[in-house]
Amino acid sequence: MASHIVGYPRVGPKRELKFALESFWDGKSSAEELQKVAAGLRVSIWKQMADAGIKYIPSNTFSYYDQVLDTTAMLGAVPSRYGWGGGEIGFDIYFSMARGNASVPAMEMTKWFDTNYMVFVDPATTLCLNWDQMSNFLMHLTRQCKNIRRLKLPSPHRPSFLLVVIKLAKGVEKSFSLLSLIDKILPVYKQLGLAGFSLMSLHLSWILILKLHAFTHAYKELESSVSGLNVLIETYFADLPAEAYNIVTSLKGVTAVGFDLVRASKTLGLIKNGFPSGKYLFAGVVDGRNIWANDLDASLSNLRALEGVTSLVSTSCSLLHTAVDLVNETKLDKELKSWLAFAAQKLLEVDALAKALAGLKDEAFFSANAAAQASRKSSPRVTDEAVQKATTAVKGSDHRRATNVSTRLEAQQKKLNLPMLPTTTIGSFPQTLGLRKVRREYKASKISEEEYGKAIKEEIEVVVKLQEELGIDVLVHGEPERNDMVEYFGEQLSGFAFTVNGWVQSYGSRCVKPPIIYGDVSRPKAMTVFWSTLAQSMTNSPMKGMLTGPVTILNWSFVRNDQPRFETCYQIALAIKDEVEDLEKAGINVIQIDEAALREGLPLRKSEQAFYLDWAVHSFRITNCDAQDTTQIHTHMCYSNFNDIIHSIIDMDADVITIENSRSDEKLLSIFHEGVKYGAGIGPGVYDIHSPRIPSTEEIAERINKMLGVLDSKILWVNPDCGLKTRKYSEVKPALSNMVAAAKLARMQL
Ligand code: GLN
Ligand code: ZN
Numbered sequence: 001m002a003s004h005i006v007g008y009p010r011v012g013p014k015r016e017l018k019f020a021l022e023s024f025w026d027g028k029s030s031a032e033e034l035q036k037v038a039a040g041l042r043v044s045i046w047k048q049m050a051d052a053g054i055k056y057i058p059s060n061t062f063s064y065y066d067q068v069l070d071t072t073a074m075l076g077a078v079p080s081r082y083g084w085g086g087g088e089i090g091f092d093i094y095f096s097m098a099r100g101n102a103s104v105p106a107m108e109m110t111k112w113f114d115t116n117y118m119v120f121v122d123p124a125t126t127l128c129l130n131w132d133q134m135s136n137f138l139m140h141l142t143r144q145c146k147n148i149r150r151l152k153l154p155s156p157h158r159p160s161f162l163l164v165v166i167k168l169a170k171g172v173e174k175s176f177s178l179l180s181l182i183d184k185i186l187p188v189y190k191q192l193g194l195a196g197f198s199l200m201s202l203h204l205s206w207i208l209i210l211k212l213h214a215f216t217h218a219y220k221e222l223e224s225s226v227s228g229l230n231v232l233i234e235t236y237f238a239d240l241p242a243e244a245y246n247i248v249t250s251l252k253g254v255t256a257v258g259f260d261l262v263r264a265s266k267t268l269g270l271i272k273n274g275f276p277s278g279k280y281l282f283a284g285v286v287d288g289r290n291i292w293a294n295d296l297d298a299s300l301s302n303l304r305a306l307e308g309v310t311s312l313v314s315t316s317c318s319l320l321h322t323a324v325d326l327v328n329e330t331k332l333d334k335e336l337k338s339w340l341a342f343a344a345q346k347l348l349e350v351d352a353l354a355k356a357l358a359g360l361k362d363e364a365f366f367s368a369n370a371a372a373q374a375s376r377k378s379s380p381r382v383t384d385e386a387v388q389k390a391t392t393a394v395k396g397s398d399h400r401r402a403t404n405v406s407t408r409l410e411a412q413q414k415k416l417n418l419p420m421l422p423t424t425t426i427g428s429f430p431q432t433l434g435l436r437k438v439r440r441e442y443k444a445s446k447i448s449e450e451e452y453g454k455a456i457k458e459e460i461e462v463v464v465k466l467q468e469e470l471g472i473d474v475l476v477h478g479e480p481e482r483n484d485m486v487e488y489f490g491e492q493l494s495g496f497a498f499t500v501n502g503w504v505q506s507y508g509s510r511c512v513k514p515p516i517i518y519g520d521v522s523r524p525k526a527m528t529v530f531w532s533t534l535a536q537s538m539t540n541s542p543m544k545g546m547l548t549g550p551v552t553i554l555n556w557s558f559v560r561n562d563q564p565r566f567e568t569c570y571q572i573a574l575a576i577k578d579e580v581e582d583l584e585k586a587g588i589n590v591i592q593i594d595e596a597a598l599r600e601g602l603p604l605r606k607s608e609q610a611f612y613l614d615w616a617v618h619s620f621r622i623t624n625c626d627a628q629d630t631t632q633i634h635t636h637m638c639y640s641n642f643n644d645i646i647h648s649i650i651d652m653d654a655d656v657i658t659i660e661n662s663r664s665d666e667k668l669l670s671i672f673h674e675g676v677k678y679g680a681g682i683g684p685g686v687y688d689i690h691s692p693r694i695p696s697t698e699e700i701a702e703r704i705n706k707m708l709g710v711l712d713s714k715i716l717w718v719n720p721d722c723g724l725k726t727r728k729y730s731e732v733k734p735a736l737s738n739m740v741a742a743a744k745l746a747r748m749q750l
Contacts, residue, residue, distance in 0.1 A: 003354035004056035004282055005049060006234055006258065007318025009343050010063060011505045012041050013325040018509040021064070024091075025099075031091055038062065052347035053355070061318065064091075065098040065508045066118070069107070072097070079107065088132040098508055109507065113237050114604050115289070115321050116556075118507035220253070232282060236260035236317035238604045245270045249279065258282035261302070262289070262316040268302065275309045284316035285353065286346050291323055291502070291516060291558045293341040294349045296369045300356055313354040319343040323502035331500050335379070336518065338372040342502070376562070384494070384520035387571055391520075394570045399618065399625035401653060405680045408655055409715075411629040415589060416542050420750060421704065421718050421743045422473040424683065426636050426658060427546045427592065428723035429463045429478035430732055439483055456481050457534065464538045466733070471740045474542050474590055477535035479725065485548045485594060486556045487515060492527040493575055495519035496557075516558045517568055523575035526582045533586045542590045544634065545583040549595040550576055550619045556597055565601075566615035573622035580624050584631050592634035593623055595652070596722075599639055613648040620652045632656060634681075638722055646671050656681030660721045672710035682711060685721030686739060692727070694734045700742035705749070713750050718743040 011017045020037035023029040042062050049057045063070050073094060078084040081104045084093050100106035109118045231254050240248065240259070245267070248257055259267045261284050275281055283306065285299040303311065325344040326337060341349060352365045376382060401408065435455075442452035463478035482488040490496040496515045503511040528545060536543040550572035559568055576593065583591050598620075603612050624633045635654040642649060642659065649657065661668050661684035668684055686703050687695040700718075707716055718739060724732050 002055035002312045003053060003350045004258075004312050004314040005054055005058055005319065005347060005350065006236070006284070006288065006315050007058055007061040007320050008045050008049070009320050009322070009324045009505065010041065010045075010061065011324070011503065011511060013328055013344075014501060015503055015511055017041060017064075018511060021509040025095070034064075034091075038064065048344060049347055052344075053351035054347055055354075056312070061320075064094065068112075069094070069098055072107075086132070111600070114600070114602070115237075116504070116506055116512060116600070117321060220251075232256040232258060232280075234258040234282070234317075235264075236284065236288075237263055239264040239266045240270070242270060249274075249276055254279070256280035256282055256312075258284055258314055260284045260316040262287045268306075271306060271309060275306075277308075277310075279310070281306065281309050281311040282314040283311045284314045286313070286315045286349050287322075287561070288315045288317040288319045288346070289321045290561060291340050291342055292561050293339055293345070293369060293372055294353075295373050296349065296353060296356075296366055297373075299353055303353065303357055311357075313350050313357065315346060315350060319346055321504060322346070323499065323504055325501075328501040329499050332497060335375060335381075336497055338368075339376045339518065340516075379519075382519040382560075382562075384522060387520035387522050387574070390574055391567055391570045394574065394622060399621040401621075401625055401627065401629075403629055405653060405655060408629045408632075409681065412589075412632045412655065415630045416474075416632065418473050418542075420713055420747050421716055423718045423740055423743050424472060424474040424544070424634075424658070425467075425476055425719055425736070426721070426723045427476050427479050427544070427594070428482070428725035429466075429476070429480070430727055430729050431480070431725045432729075435459060435480050436483075439481070456531070460531065460535050461538060464535060464543075468539060468541065470733075470736050471744075472541075472736065474544055475535070475539055476544050476546060476592075477531055479546060479723070481531055485596070486553050487513075489527060489548050489553060489576075490515035490517075490557065492525075493521050493523055493572070495521040495571070502558075512556070514557045517554075517560050519560070521568065521571040521575055523578050527579055529579075529582050529586050529588075532583060532588050536588060542632075543588065545580075545588040545591040547576055547579055547583075547591065547593045547623075549593045549598070549635065550623060551601060551616045552595050552597040555601045566619075569615060569619045570622065573619040576623040577626070580627060580633075584627060589630065590632045590634060591624070591627070592636060592658075593620065593654075594636045595620060596636065596638040598637055599641065599645065602645070613645060617648050617651050620654075624654075634658065636722075641667070643667060643671055646676055650676075650678065650680075654680060656683065656717060658683035658717060658719050659685065661685045669707065669710050678711070679715065681715050681717055683717030683719040686718055686742070687720055687735060689721045689724055689727060692731050694731060695738060697738040697741040697745065700739055701745045704742060704746040708746070708750075718746075 016037055020029070020034050024031065024034040042059075045062075046057055046059075061067070072078065073089045076086075078089070078093065078097065082093050082096050096104060097107050111118060233248055233254055233256070235248070235258065237260060248254065256279060259271070259281070261268055271281060283303060285302060286294050303313065323342040326340055326342045327344065329337060332340070348365075349369075352362050352369075355362060356366065438447070438452060438455045441447045442449075459480040460477045463480070464475060467475045479485075487498070491498065495517055497518055498515055499513060501513075502516075503513050506512050528547060532543065532545045550569050553572050554565065554569045559565055580591055580593070598616055601612060601616060603609055620635070624631075627633055632655045634656040635652060636658045637649070638660045657680065659668070659682070672678065684707060686700045704716070704718060720735070720739065727735075
């Protein structure tokens with residue numbers, strides 16, 4: 001019985017890679033220094049795994065930026081704008097692809113399946129095998145192997161590669177047939193096999209496997225030309241359809257298959273029904289997507305039930321998606337910590353399970369784990385009877401507002417008296433260094449509550465005054481008191497915990513620190529009423545209350561795994577509902593409930609999407625179902641791909657939706673061209689806030705006019721794409737001024 005890890009976080013327990021990268025980019029350190037940090041991280045991870053008893057240690061899971069980008073480089077699929085003339089790809093070109101440079105933009109990114117991790121995709125117009133990059137890479141790999149030997153690590157070295165890249169590469173499907181592409185890529189993989197690695201793993205997702213003919217072809221080719229190579233196929237994040245399962249497990253050239261037994265609930269059944277003898281099952285029972293300690297007894301009995309199958313204990317997927325090491329959490333209490341396992345702790349769990357299966361059960365480790373599981377189940381910190389009761393009751397109703405959207409819009413217009421094509425912004429205003437400092441010092445108790453309150457109030461005054469001067473119709477307070485749109489609410493809700501170092505890489509040097517939802521969620525007291533009413537008192541224009549929606553809070557947190565996600569979402573929804581009601585009572589007539597990440601929770605499998613959308617949209621409706629007709633509920637969504645979920649968006653039944661759109665007008669507008677009926681207010685962003693570029697009045701006016709071609713002038717709003725917090729005032733002022741001018745211009749032409 002052996003143990004295995006699919007992959008490990010590369011950013012380091014204290015984000016060492018992030019700081020090394022940023023210092024290199026700023027010209028403060030050399031390439032050698034960056035390489036040294038990277039090598040140090042790799043070695044310490046291997047050592048840690050070896051110390052934990054892991055038998056199959058992965059290599060090539062490190063990347064300076066992103067693993068798909070590395071594969072792109074290896075395959076020579078470098079877009080021509082980077083001026084690569086062949087040969088080894090150095091930091092210069094590599095980081096230009098990742099981040100762009102003064103003259104060319106970065107490659108396009110997309111999400112790594114349904115994780116928050118981002119990978120690069122760009123139309124792959126050429127695909128030439130980059131032998132220089134390859135041999136350089138092989139040299140590195142060989143050197144790494146030697147390092148492993150020098151460290152006297154007992155473990156075989158398992159390099160890991162991505163196969164899925166060909167499916168992700170944008171434009172590929174249109175311009176190439178998948179088969180011809182695979183034929184181009186195969187020589188690279190063959191070369192890797194010939195380099196003499198005893199076991200190599202290929203990561204691919206079930207999505208690729210859907211193209212079964214191409215998949216089978218690839219493996220037949222691979223096995224016919226590389227003898228002595230043991231291929232492990234890693235599949236994760238979802239069940240494999242039965243047909244794909246049969247093919248994958250029966251391929252001659254495949255020695256082992258790894259399954260995600262946490263998320264793929266049906267796969268265990270398939271394995272029990274038949275797994276070929278002579279092959280190895282890498283049983284992914286330790287969750288790589290979460291921070292919860294594994295229920296070791298439950299995993300052990302699942303593993304024991306796989307009698308007759310030669311299995312190894314593994315993680316469900318790469319540990320890249322979880323936090324790095326619980327050891328660095330100084331602020332979490334002991335009890336809560338006993339419920340958690342970050343990547344470093346998951347190594348120990350995998351090893352303990354492997355040993356237990358081999359008859360070497362570490363009784364002390366297992367009983368400590370059982371005690372923690374029991375304490376989590378019975379803890380009064382986790383269960384709040386009243387919340388549980390309220391959540392159960394939620395399921396009995398649909399939570400729709402009393403009247404339909406057009407009646408409500410009329411009632412609101414009477415109260416708000418807005419011009420046609422009203423202007424607004426999405427919520428945040430620039431977060432200056434001074435502002436960040438004030439918040440930091442307040443958190444560290446370096447300044448008093450009074451001083452902090454004064455600074456925030458002054459900032460709100462500036463923001464309100466600026467909006468009045470610009471002539472914006474519906475104002476915001478600018479969110480100066482918020483460091484993060486989820487953390488701000490999580491910190492004020494019960495059932496949430498926060499880590500100090502629980503960072504998860506999202507791409508390159510960017511990391512996020514998701515809150516941990518460990519218990520039933522409730523709202524002890526109002527969270528935003530103070531600042532919103534203060535801001536409203538500074539102006540006669542309507543001031544938008546600004547809340548983060550339940551689905552976004554859920555999707556950007558580590559969510560408890562002891563109840564279905566929708567239950568937790570309903571609980572958050574009820575807490576936000578309390579806040580909506582308090583804002584309304586305090587005289588706030590427009591309330592925006594951001595659902596920036598609604599789309600992010602969409603399950604990979606089509607068959608599961610309707611259920612998710614149903615409870616996600618229901619959760620949103622819960623937050624504002626009891627709002628008066630005259631209270632205008634806004635929502636905001638990031639990401640531009642709405643076409644396939646437009647009916648769910650309509651079903652949210654918000655009065656106004658503002659959406660990130662400025663990079664894909666055509667796509668959004670096509671929905672309405674196709675005749676989708678949309679009666680609520682809608683503000684497709686008229687300029688891109690991700691860029692420092694200042695849009696001209698003419699171009700904004702032109703976009704407004706284009707939208708008026710398909711949308712009724714009565715429902716169109718004019719606003720930027722998203723919040724302005726990452727921008728500078730020197731960009732925001734002229735951009736908003738042009739936006740207001742464009743709206744006025746368009747109004748005159750109505
Ligand atoms: N209200 C938030 C802001 O303006 C919304 C951010 C988001 O959509 N990501 O910052
Ligand atoms: Zn947004």
